[in-house]
Amino acid sequence: MPCQVTPAVSGSIFALMIRALLFSLVSTSLASAAPMKFDFGGDASVDAFHRERGSGFEIGAIPEKAGGFITAAGPFLFSVILPEGNYNVTVTLGDPNGVSDTTIKAESRRLMLENIVTAQGRQVTKIFTVNVHRPDIAGGGHVKLKDREKNCLHWDDKLTIEFNGTRPCVSRLEITPAPDAPTIFLLGDSTVTDQSYEPWNSWGQMFTRFFKPGIAVANFAESGESLRSSLGANRVAKVESMLMKGDYVFVQFGHNDMKDKREDALAQYEKNLTALVKRVRTKGATPVLVTSMERKAGVTKSTHGDYPDTVKRVAAAEKTPLIDLHAMSQTLYAGLGANLNSAFQDGTHHNNFGSYEIAKCVVEGVRKRVPELAKQIADDVKPFDPSKPDDPSAFKVPASPMKDPTKPDGN
The missing domain is CATH 3.40.50.1110 (SGNH hydrolase)
Structure with missing residues (x-):
């Protein structure tokens, strides 16, 4: 399960000012951040999620490399620690030597791409835009989460992408900030x-x-x-x-x-x-x-x-x-x-x-x-x-x- 979210609560005007400044700095750096690229057909790791590394697979199967792509017998979820904001996600799907059928969801089961089927020897690149958010409010305060929300993927500090379908095949993944979306x-x-x-x-x-x-x-x-x-x-x-x-x-x-x-x-x-x-x-x-x-x-x-x-x-x-x-x-x-x-x-x-x-x-x-x-x-x-x-x-x-x-x- 995802890590529990503990909203930060500021107890002073100074702390509120610091939070607002940090929010501004994060937003500015997000706009200029370089894309994060994962070449699963190449040298990108298929290890379980590690917070120190900032990415990895969690919940469901751990996929295996299979000649230029990764796949698994069941759904698998990949997470990346990211700041709050909107992101464009570019995925390359398909098996150079076989057929594939991939459905993609993000965060807590938001349907992004539905039943993307590729024929044998074909690959396809798709893009979707996803929002990542946290409980803290710029300028001070936080959303008062219910206990049931504190283990939710849509309130943690990661972007989580679920690869599902009868035969999900993923070659590459690129995540680019989209602050103007x-x-x-x-x-x-x-x-x-x-x-x-x-x-x-x-x-x-x-x-x-x-x-x-x-x-x-x-x-x-x-x-x-x-x-x-x-x-x-x-x-x-x-x-x-x-x-x-x-x-x-x-x-x-x-x-x-x-x-x-x-x-x-x-x-x-x-x-x-x-x-x-x-x-x-x-x-x-x-x-x-x-x-x-x-x-x-x-x-x-x-x-x-x-x-x-x-x-x-x-x-x-x-x-x-x-x-x-x-x-x-x-x-x-x-x-x-x-x-x-x-x-x-x-x-x-x-x-x-x-x-x-x-x-x-x-x-x-x-x-x-x-x-x-x-x-x-x-x-x-x-x-x-x-x-x-x-x-x-x-x-x-x-x-x-x-x-x-x-x-x-x-x-």
């Missing part, structure tokens, strides 16, 4: 977060697959979170501290907010959501509001009370893009019909197939409601009609080696 920040709950373990999954960790290289997705959602608790845990503050002009912030709350029994809960939700939209815009970024997808029981009757309509009301008042995932998910579930159970792990949380379909709904929302970002949808992504979902039996994204049946927070 536009970033899509995600805020939300268990249906959005990077779920660390099979069989749980969310649309946020499938969303990454649908964009061209040069667009990063930074997922700051977490299981059990409401908008109020995300504000209190500094998740929103962390996102705001990183925002740059041209970025996007997708906000999907409601599942857990509706459980708040305070008399002013809905009014406070609307107030907080409106304030968040305004603050995102002050950074030159674009807020995108997303209504919560339905639970399995909500095919024909909403289980979210007045919260979806409140999101719509804020979007209309603030003239900000709205993706009505609530309505799209009901259409999707109706379209699945007898296959509805194949999309869910329980009454709320999706499995890999279900979250993939929900992600396609969100991407379709981007296509229709966020035209500038829609230009960055990957060329192989076709328009999606939620009433005509994919056949679950044809779904081929392989499961990751990290497994835990414990149900995520939230319902």
